[in-house]
Amino acid sequence: MLDPLILLALMGAGMLAGFVDAIAGGGGMITVPALLSAGLPPVGALATNKMQGIVGTGMAVLTYWRRGYVNLPSLVPAIALTFAGSMLGALAVSQLDTSLLDIAVPVALIAIALYFLFAPKLSDSDKVARLPFGRFVPLLGFAIGFYDGIFGPGTGSFFTIGFVLLFGLGLTRATGNTKALNFISNLAALVIFIPQGHVVWPVAVVMALGQIIGGYVGARTGIRYGAKVIRPLVVVVSIALAIKLLVFP
Structure with a gap:
């Protein structure tokens, strides 16, 4: 049984x-080290992190959807393929050599940060899509869902850059759609983690309470300030994730 003060600190981390996470993704950089510091084993920390994180992501999705930034019916095919991709990735992780991702992912995250930092036309206004939304968003969901299943860091950044670059979404709508598909990829992982008994439920529940508050406030902040807050936070989170993966793999 964890000390009540530790549980309170974990709630704050959540x-x-x-x-x-509701604005730029990358919340796992905060929660996973906190869970490990609290004494959870690595697999337990990852499973519990997925469980508590999905609550905050769900709150963010609900908030973006209620404000009109997510059209859930248009995402149904992408939701199905994101779930399938994440499940396949989680099942295949023991069969694949993911060592190349140790370098490739930080490089990609730095490239995303540079794009968001220097691209002059990033805003909340939708642009002309380079690819048809209905046909290609499911493929994006499957590919990034598979990546999330086998590795994970930077999933939110990859979804956001895809929605902005390929489908012309403004940053706030891109973030809302990102949260929806990220919720699904996390859910797929939990389908594997929960039956295996890896989730530490008392910790997950306490942190989930913090996630509900943080996810709601973060989504409202993203909606209110739009690109002015989303853009710099994506840059900071992407660079921080890249440094973490390179220096503390």
Whole structure:
């Protein structure tokens, strides 16, 4: 049984992570080290992180959807393929050599950060799509869902850059759609983690309470300030993730 003060600190970590995750992704940078510091084993920390994180992501999705930034019916095919991709990735992780991702993912994250930092026309206004939304978003969902299943860091950044670059979404709509598909990829992982008994439920519940608050406030902040807050936070989170993966793999 964990000390009540440790549980309170984990709740605070969940709240902060939910806020960051609702805007730019990367909340796991806060929660996974916190869970490991609290004494959870690595697999237990990852499973519990998925469980508490999905609550905050769900709150963020609900908030973006209620404000009109997510059209869930248009995402149904992408939701199905994201779930399938994440499941396949989770099942295949033991069969694949993921060592190349140790370098490739940080490089990709730095490239995303540079794009968001220097691209002059990033805003909340939708642009002309380079690819048809209905046909190609499911493929994006499957590919990034598969990546999330086998590795994971930067999933939110990859979804966001895809929605902006390929489908012309403004940053706030891109973030809302990102949260919806990220919720599904996390859910697929939990389908495997929960039956295996890896989730530490008392910790997950306490952190989920923090995630509900953080996810709601973060989504409202993203909606209110739009590109002004989403753009710099994506840059910071992407660079921080890249540094973490390169220096503390």
